[in-house]
Amino acid sequence: MSNTPMAASPLTRAVLEIDEYVSGLGWDQPARLFALVDTARLRAQEPALAAQLGLEDESASAGLTPIEQDEIPAGKPLDEFLGTIAWPDAVTGCALCVERLMLPPSAEAQVPQDLSEAQLTKWVAEHPERQEVRMTVAVLRDGSRDSALRLREKDSPTEVLTGPDLVPGLAEALTATFED
Numbered sequence: 001m002s003n004t005p006m007a008a009s010p011l012t013r014a015v016l017e018i019d020e021y022v023s024g025l026g027w028d029q030p031a032r033l034f035a036l037v038d039t040a041r042l043r044a045q046e047p048a049l050a051a052q053l054g055l056e057d058e059s060a061s062a063g064l065t066p067i068e069q070d071e072i073p074a075g076k077p078l079d080e081f082l083g084t085i086a087w088p089d090a091v092t093g094c095a096l097c098v099e100r101l102m103l104p105p106s107a108e109a110q111v112p113q114d115l116s117e118a119q120l121t122k123w124v125a126e127h128p129e130r131q132e133v134r135m136t137v138a139v140l141r142d143g144s145r146d147s148a149l150r151l152r153e154k155d156s157p158t159e160v161l162t163g164p165d166l167v168p169g170l171a172e173a174l175t176a177t178f179e180d
Contacts, residue, residue: 010063011036011138011146012162015095018066019136019148019160022097027132027152029099031078033085034066036093036138045090066095078173085177094174095138101130137170141178145171 014036022032042065043050055065072081078098087094101124115123124130132152139145147166151159165171 009144009146011093011140011144014064014066014093015136015138015146015148015162016160018095018097018138019134019150020157021066022134022136023150023155023157027099027134027155029097030074031072031096031098033069033072034095034097034138035069035087035091036064036066036095036140037090038092039063039065041090064092082173082177087178093138093140093144094177095136096170096174097134097136098170099132099134101125102133103127103131104129135167135170137167137174139171139174139178143175145175147171 018032018034022029039050039055040063042053043055053065072078078096082096085094103124107127107129110127111120112123134150134152135147136149137145137147145164147163147170149161149166
């Protein structure tokens, strides 16, 4: 049984379930992509899969079920990879969990100008105020979005930040995977 608290919406609950799952795998993980499917529809159309996922009991299942997809190809930029995705109609939404380094807003003024992407990555990695963060962002076909942020420094379920606009660029990239 998940330790994820009951959330206000099925999307928030799915985001927190994915965050909890990936958290159990530890840090320094590759990016992970999930399809989000309507649990009731999954139970009706794929009862064997629903049983395999432990979703037979209607009262015990959330509104959305995350299903991890194949591994994201190493070495391919994430934005390029996301541009290759097309979801079948049965997929209600999708989520991506990725780890990154971030700096506080106060460090933005310190960024040297004219750095290449590789130089900027190195500069951020060596900055004394950098923080490692795990971002889980989910979107639905209807445009709904939610996200969870977990700092490695405060790696606790009670320290996870949630909200729809924490990682807007990633949410927009995921939303684009549903466009025709």
